[in-house]
Structure formats: C-alpha cells, structure tokens
Amino acid sequence: MNNRSAALMIQGTTSDAGKSITVAGLCRVLKRRGYSVAPFKPQNMALNSAVTASGGEIGRAQALQAFACDLQPHIDFNPVLLKPSGDQRSQVILHGKAVSHLEARSFGSIKQLAFQSVLESYQRLQQQYDFVIIEGAGSPAEINLRKNDIANMGFAEAVNCPVALIGDIDRGGVFAHLIGTLKLLSPSEQNRVIGFIINKFRGNLDLLQGGLDWLTDYSQKPLFGVLPYLHDLRLDAEDAIRIDPNSKGDIVIKVPVLSRISNHTDFDPLAAHPDVRLEFVRSGDSLDGADLIILPGSKNVRAEMQHLIDNGWDQQIKRHCRYGGKLLGICGGYQLLGNRIDDPQGIEDTAGSVTALGLIEMHTELLPNKQLKQVSGQFAIGDLQGALSGYEIHCGQSHGAALQYAFAQITDQQGNCYNDGVVSDDQQIIGTYLHGLFEHAECLNQLIHWISGKASSHKIHHWDHTRREQLDRLADCFEQHLNIDQMIEHAAAGITNH
Structure with missing residues (x-):
C-alpha cells in the first residue's frame, strides 16, 4: 500500500473480552483478501x-495470530512478555529472551526498560x-497503570x-463497559477510539437494537458489528483454561490445574479427540478414576510440589501408579x-530445594539459560513408533540413572x-520436556495406544x-457480522482523518 503500513489496535473493556x-x-480476513498482514x-x-x-x-496468542497470517512466529510480534512466577513477581521476556525479573511494585519501570524495544519492533513490521493489527492488554481504563502504560493507549x-474497543456482552453490562471505558x-484517547465491537451475543439481534441505537447516538461513534457467540471454537487460548464440552470419550485423562500452570494449550488436541474425556481438576477435587494423569508445565515448579501436597494430589498420584494407571509429566510436570x-x-523463586514425588530416579537443577527449541524426532519407548514434534521452554536440566531409558530421540x-525425557521400567510413567506433542496426529494416536x-x-x-479450519470459520463470521470495509478505511486513513 505504501512505505508505512495501515494499523488498527483492538482494545478491550476487560480481560478476556475477545x-x-x-x-x-x-x-485472517485481511490475509484472505490478499493483503500482507502481521499481528502485534x-x-x-x-x-x-x-x-x-x-x-x-x-x-x-501471537503465535496463533501469526498462523492466521500464514507467518511463522517472530519475536517482533510480541516484544515484551511477562510470565508471572508468583503473585508478586514476573519474569521479563524482551525480544524473545529472559532479561530480568520484576517485583509487582516495580512494574511501573517496564516502560523505561522496554518501550524503545516495543517501538523498534513495531517500526520493523x-x-x-x-x-499491522495490534492487540491491547487488559483494559485501557485501568487508572493505576496508565502513567507507565505501553500496552494500550500509551502505545496507541x-x-x-486508531483503536476499536471491544466488549463481551456474555458477561453482562456491555453498554456500561463500553461507555464507561470511553x-x-x-480527550485525545477518546478521539482515538473510532468505533465499537460487541462480542459473544446470543439470541435475537432485534431485541438488542434499541441498545445499539443508543450506543451510537450517545457516543457519536460507529458500531462495527455484533459478533455471535461461536460455540466450540477450538483456538489457542491466551491464558484462560477453556473446557471442551465435546470431550466425552471413554479414555479419562485428568490434568491437575497447578497454581502457575503454563502452556495448557498442549491439551487442546486431546480434548478434541473422540476417544478422550479430558478433565481439568481444580483445587479440592480428586484425580481418582483417571486412565492417565498428566502433570502439566508450570512457571514455579517448586511451589507446585506444595500445591500437590495441599490438595492431596501427591498421594492420589502415587496410588494411581500403584494400581497400574498411566502418568505423564510435561516440562515442569516432568521435573516433579x-x-x-x-x-x-x-x-523461579527464592533460592532453595524441594523434595519431589520420587517416582523416577532423577533430580533437576534450574539454571539461568532457558532452553527454547523447536524439535522433531522419533519415539524411543517400547512399542511406540513413528515421528513426533514439539517445542521446549524450560530452565531445568535433569540428571539421573533413569534417563538412560529415554522417551524420544530428537533434533532441534x-x-x-x-x-529427551524418561520412561519408567514398567512403561507406566513418561516424563518429557516437549510441549505440543499432541498436535502431531501420528504422535497423538501412538500415545492414545500407550494409554x-x-x-x-x-x-x-x-x-x-484444525487451527486453519477454525480460523477460516472465524473469518467467515467476521465477514458476515463486521463492517470490515469500514474498519479497513479507518485503519488506512489513520487517526487524523477519521
């Protein structure tokens, strides 16, 4: 179009507004229309x-958005990533690499630390x-964060x-959310908001029309559209755990929801498999009755051992193994x-050590250099055969006699x-550092056979x-329910001419 791309930022009235x-x-819409487009x-x-x-x-989420653009994930799509390791502490990922930890009271310094890197990434895109389609974070109306904001209006x-503001009507109070946020x-930020999107509407749109007319009359801003509630949309969640209502197979797989559970998108393909009933088990509930228990990844793995003990899950896991149940540990779950x-x-936290489950003869040391790899390879376990693929995100190195019986032979x-990984002598327990295992169809079916x-x-x-099908389903919905041409016109014109 020109030397400077058109841009539109999507900000929300709340977290998880859409x-x-x-x-x-x-x-996906813009890519299908023939534009080159990138997320940010x-x-x-x-x-x-x-x-x-x-x-x-x-x-x-930015990896999914890149996939929608037919692009490989790139560090410029998300130059700053904060990964909470506790209620008061986060690891700072800057241009793809961990650079420091921030205490909650120091979050205001993120602008000084990272904003120049943010602007450099955006300029390259x-x-x-x-x-460039830009995603905000949380809400732009979080008053306590606005002074040092680089995620919402501070960036815009x-x-x-220009900014389009989206609200989730399924939560209730969407008109208050939209107008209250505005x-x-x-005044300059209000002027930057070029229109609204209402998300997750169920029912007859005619019954909403009076509210829609009021919204546009009161705000003097256009409504770009009302998106319907899309049931069973199988796309990677940014953070929230989503339960697949169609997960009703005969093989019962239970995943304890750890206090700092990470990359639970690993289990999306399992939830969609017709043979599987996947259950995320919350604090206070039982892991009993599973054919397979999966210990997932975590950003604070030592703290998770106490979380297992507090819920009685440590004893339930050991009893499950004694009775012949299968157990799979992924990344932090492997270390446990x-x-x-x-x-x-x-x-990950204050220096120290913790006694883990003791089911595999090994120990793990957490080290500063994080392993970040895309890998492919072959099973090295018993009767399992064929290819696998995945990715590694971990700080730990594991050592011990059990590791001579590896789970996989891989190449980064x-x-x-x-x-990679370990398999117990009786092949009832597997540990691996590989995320994304279940995305590979052959690998998933081999593991179903193991279970x-x-x-x-x-x-x-x-x-x-499946991702591609779901993204096209989403794009079809947007083409039907959003005024895409109007949004493109605003994005191309910029804020001064809207």
Whole structure:
C-alpha cells in the first residue's frame, strides 16, 4: 500500500473480552483478501507461550495470530512478555529472551526498560506489511497503570494509531463497559477510539437494537458489528483454561490445574479427540478414576510440589501408579516426577530445594539459560513408533540413572541431536520436556495406544489443520457480522482523518 503500513489496535473493556481472537480473525480476513498482514502485541502477560524459529519466546496468542497470517512466529510480534512466577513477581521476556525479573511494585519501570524495544519492533513490521493489527492488554481504563502504560493507549498515542474497543456482552453490562471505558479516557484517547465491537451475543439481534441505537447516538461513534457467540471454537487460548464440552470419550485423562500452570494449550488436541474425556481438576477435587494423569508445565515448579501436597494430589498420584494407571509429566510436570528440584540461583523463586514425588530416579537443577527449541524426532519407548514434534521452554536440566531409558530421540532447529525425557521400567510413567506433542496426529494416536492398549479407530488430522479450519470459520463470521470495509478505511486513513 505504501512505505508505512495501515494499523488498527483492538482494545478491550476487560480481560478476556475477545481481543486475541478478534485480532486473529481480522488477520485472517485481511490475509484472505490478499493483503500482507502481521499481528502485534506490545506487552503481554501470559503463561502460555510459543517458541520462534530463532529460539525466541512470545505469547501463544501471537503465535496463533501469526498462523492466521500464514507467518511463522517472530519475536517482533510480541516484544515484551511477562510470565508471572508468583503473585508478586514476573519474569521479563524482551525480544524473545529472559532479561530480568520484576517485583509487582516495580512494574511501573517496564516502560523505561522496554518501550524503545516495543517501538523498534513495531517500526520493523510497518516497513514489511500492508497492515499491522495490534492487540491491547487488559483494559485501557485501568487508572493505576496508565502513567507507565505501553500496552494500550500509551502505545496507541505514541504511534498515533486508531483503536476499536471491544466488549463481551456474555458477561453482562456491555453498554456500561463500553461507555464507561470511553469516559475514563483522556480527550485525545477518546478521539482515538473510532468505533465499537460487541462480542459473544446470543439470541435475537432485534431485541438488542434499541441498545445499539443508543450506543451510537450517545457516543457519536460507529458500531462495527455484533459478533455471535461461536460455540466450540477450538483456538489457542491466551491464558484462560477453556473446557471442551465435546470431550466425552471413554479414555479419562485428568490434568491437575497447578497454581502457575503454563502452556495448557498442549491439551487442546486431546480434548478434541473422540476417544478422550479430558478433565481439568481444580483445587479440592480428586484425580481418582483417571486412565492417565498428566502433570502439566508450570512457571514455579517448586511451589507446585506444595500445591500437590495441599490438595492431596501427591498421594492420589502415587496410588494411581500403584494400581497400574498411566502418568505423564510435561516440562515442569516432568521435573516433579523425580526425587528433588534444586533452584540454587533463585531462577523461579527464592533460592532453595524441594523434595519431589520420587517416582523416577532423577533430580533437576534450574539454571539461568532457558532452553527454547523447536524439535522433531522419533519415539524411543517400547512399542511406540513413528515421528513426533514439539517445542521446549524450560530452565531445568535433569540428571539421573533413569534417563538412560529415554522417551524420544530428537533434533532441534540447530541440528543438534539428543535424547529427551524418561520412561519408567514398567512403561507406566513418561516424563518429557516437549510441549505440543499432541498436535502431531501420528504422535497423538501412538500415545492414545500407550494409554489404552489399543489403536484408535478414528482418523485425526494434524492440529494445524484444525487451527486453519477454525480460523477460516472465524473469518467467515467476521465477514458476515463486521463492517470490515469500514474498519479497513479507518485503519488506512489513520487517526487524523477519521
């Protein structure tokens, strides 16, 4: 279009209002219309992340948005990622690499630390693409955060881009959310809001028309559209755990929801498999009755051992194994299977060690250099055969006699070959550092065979096939229910001419 791309920022009245999905859908629409388009989120706070081909780390939602644009994940799509390791502490990922930890009282310094990097990433994208679709974070009306904001209006004002404000009607009070948010903005920020989107509407739109007319009359801003509630939309969540209501198979898999659970998007393909009933087990509930228990990843793995004990899950897991149940530990969950986890440098929390479950003869030491790799390889376990693929995001190195019985033989994007994980002598327990295992159709069916002892009769696709179908479903919905042409016109014109 020109040397400077068109831009549109999607900001929300609340967290989980639909910003991530809206950016993904708009990216897909524009890509299908023949534009080159890239996603951008200046600052993200999430425990679901993805690895780029260059070995960087970005938010999982931005990896999905890149996929919607037919692009590989890139560190410029999410230059700042905050990964909470406790209620008062977050790891700071800057341009894909961990650079520091911030205490909650120091979050205001993130602007000084990172805003120049944010602007550099955005400028590079502007030079490469026709459109940049930008996602805000939380709400722009969070008064206590506005002084040092680089995620919402602080960014939009700095780069002079228009903003569309989205509200979730399924929560209730959407008109108050939209107008209340608008009123809490400064005059220049209010002027920057070019229109509204209402998300997750159920029912007869005619019954909403009076409210829609009031909204546009009162605000003197257009409504770009009302998006319907899309049931069973199977796309990577930014952070919130979403339960798939169709997960009703005969194989019962239970995942304890750890206090700092990370990359739970690992389990989306399992939830969609016809043979599987996947259950996320919350504090106070039981892991009993599972064919497979999966210990997921976590951003604070030593603290999770106490979380297991507090819920009685440690004893339930050990009883499950004694009675012949299968157990899979992924990343931090893998580390919990061993005898001990050491953090001598305070990588995730205060320095120290913790006694782990003691189910596998190994121990883990947390180290400063985070492993960020995309990998592929082959099973090294018993009867399981065929290819697998995934990615690694971890600070720990595991050692011990059990590791001579590896789970997989893999190669990373640099061509390095090595063994991953561990398998117990009786093949009832597997530990692995690999996220994304279930996305590979052949690998998923092999693991279903390991759990149940029989092959699945269902034909399944690689999870990217499902992602593509769901993104096209989302784009079709947007084409029908949003005034895309009007939004493109505003984005191309910029804020001064709207």
